Amino acid sequence: MQFDNLLKDKNVLVGVTGSIAIYKSLELIRLFIKSGASVRVIMSESAKKFITPLTFEAISQNKVLDESSENWSSDNNHIGIGEWADVFVIVPATANTINKLGAGISDNLLLQTSLAFNKTTLIAPAMNTGMLKKTITERNIKLLAINGFKVISTQSKLLACNSTGDGAMAEPITIFYETTKELLQDEYWNHRRVVITGGGTIEKIDDVRYLSNFSSGKMANAIATALYLKGADVCYITTKKAHLPKGLYTIKIDSSSEMQKYLEDALRVAKKGILVKPNLTDNFNDAKLIQKEPYLFMVSAISDYTPKFQQDGKLKKENLGDNWNLELKKNIDILSSIDKGGVKTIGFKAEFDEKNALINAKNMLINKNLDAVCLNILGKDINFGSENSQIEFLTKEKNIKIDKNDKLSIAFSILDNSKDLN
Numbered sequence: 001m002q003f004d005n006l007l008k009d010k011n012v013l014v015g016v017t018g019s020i021a022i023y024k025s026l027e028l029i030r031l032f033i034k035s036g037a038s039v040r041v042i043m044s045e046s047a048k049k050f051i052t053p054l055t056f057e058a059i060s061q062n063k064v065l066d067e068s069s070e071n072w073s074s075d076n077n078h079i080g081i082g083e084w085a086d087v088f089v090i091v092p093a094t095a096n097t098i099n100k101l102g103a104g105i106s107d108n109l110l111l112q113t114s115l116a117f118n119k120t121t122l123i124a125p126a127m128n129t130g131m132l133k134k135t136i137t138e139r140n141i142k143l144l145a146i147n148g149f150k151v152i153s154t155q156s157k158l159l160a161c162n163s164t165g166d167g168a169m170a171e172p173i174t175i176f177y178e179t180t181k182e183l184l185q186d187e188y189w190n191h192r193r194v195v196i197t198g199g200g201t202i203e204k205i206d207d208v209r210y211l212s213n214f215s216s217g218k219m220a221n222a223i224a225t226a227l228y229l230k231g232a233d234v235c236y237i238t239t240k241k242a243h244l245p246k247g248l249y250t251i252k253i254d255s256s257s258e259m260q261k262y263l264e265d266a267l268r269v270a271k272k273g274i275l276v277k278p279n280l281t282d283n284f285n286d287a288k289l290i291q292k293e294p295y296l297f298m299v300s301a302i303s304d305y306t307p308k309f310q311q312d313g314k315l316k317k318e319n320l321g322d323n324w325n326l327e328l329k330k331n332i333d334i335l336s337s338i339d340k341g342g343v344k345t346i347g348f349k350a351e352f353d354e355k356n357a358l359i360n361a362k363n364m365l366i367n368k369n370l371d372a373v374c375l376n377i378l379g380k381d382i383n384f385g386s387e388n389s390q391i392e393f394l395t396k397e398k399n400i401k402i403d404k405n406d407k408l409s410i411a412f413s414i415l416d417n418s419k420d421l422n
Helices: 020-034 053-060 080-084 095-103 109-116 129-133 135-146 172-184 218-230 256-270 354-367 407-421
Strands: 011-016 038-043 087-093 121-125 155-158 164-168 193-198 233-238 249-252 274-276 288-290 295-298 305-307 328-330 344-351 372-377 388-394 399-406
Touching: 011 020, 011 080, 011 109, 020 038, 020 053, 020 087, 020 172, 038 053, 038 080, 038 109, 080 109, 087 095, 087 109, 087 172, 095 109, 095 121, 095 135, 121 172, 129 135, 129 164, 172 218, 193 218, 193 256, 218 233, 218 407, 233 256, 344 354, 344 407, 354 372, 354 388, 372 407, 388 407, 399 407
Parallel strands: 011 038, 011 087, 087 121, 193 233, 193 295, 233 249, 295 344, 344 372
Antiparallel strands: 155 164, 274 288, 305 328, 372 388, 388 399
8 A cells, every 4th residue: 555645744853762663663664654744763772782873874865863862953853853743652661661560760861752742642562472461561561541641452473482372563654554543533533433345245156156346445445544643443354365454444345235244334333422431441431422423435336146056165166067057036236225324434346438437426325315426437547456547526416526546545535524424
């Protein structure tokens, strides 16, 4: 997925501490810069034992702040750099750093910067399993979460100490997504339940054959990602495997019957609203119900016909003969049949017939009782699986053309236009 200009005009401060996982922070900085963000780095003295400041300066194209470079004639100090930054990411965050943060200790520049910083700080812990599971560490991680820090969970894998267990730092792409979510959060979408369907359904003929279509699921992936980054509570039902944000709830299905079942269940849940806790503790006493009108983005390509008789095992060509008459039956129109009451619903229509595409899309809008339709006219430059797309966003009142762009950018434009459906 392309991230070009995703974080344009955003300032990201990266704090690095003394852990072998520090090498992953270089990849994270590369992702931030590729997405258009400006990045500056603050290093603890122990971090410099692993990687020199010069390496971070080369990749960030900015002067590193450390004990030897703090300057009060510019903003390269623990106050000024925090005022410059939109978000602070401590990656990796060692047990030493986490426990000092929990105790309010600020005996180095990185900790002083964190104490003075008044916007969102994310921490990505990295340490041995024993250190992570120590009661004092667990308590301070929870304490930081209660006090507004965003803690990015560790993962279980082979650690630097050559033992396998929990404590490995999250992958750079996961940290990138969680940081981006903090920067792009939109009050309209935040805590709003949204259901998305994606990919072409797979209709079984026998245990080795099926009917499907060329839908790649890329547009649905992009919309699911964009909604997640905007803060929505996303349920994504898809036939395709994809590299999506780790926190994005995904249901993998195959057939149209599975799609209908899980879609109906997801919509019932979406209409109930969402219980939101004030922090990351397990105490729901102060949780409140947020009831925002849910959305459905029906991006999936549902098979129009399914095999009339599904077979177990493998049909033998010797028994089928030279000509195989495969009998099909018309499939249920899921988008027409589901209960869309109280749900803003956006359908998607792919057309090759440019002459009649707009008429067909408008008929879909009316006949299926939708709030909007995203029309995608396919051709030489744009086809199934293309990285770019162009959309005509249709409602009963207006047509809005979204010019050709990468699919994530198109997704954000679709979300912006979908907000105006109220």
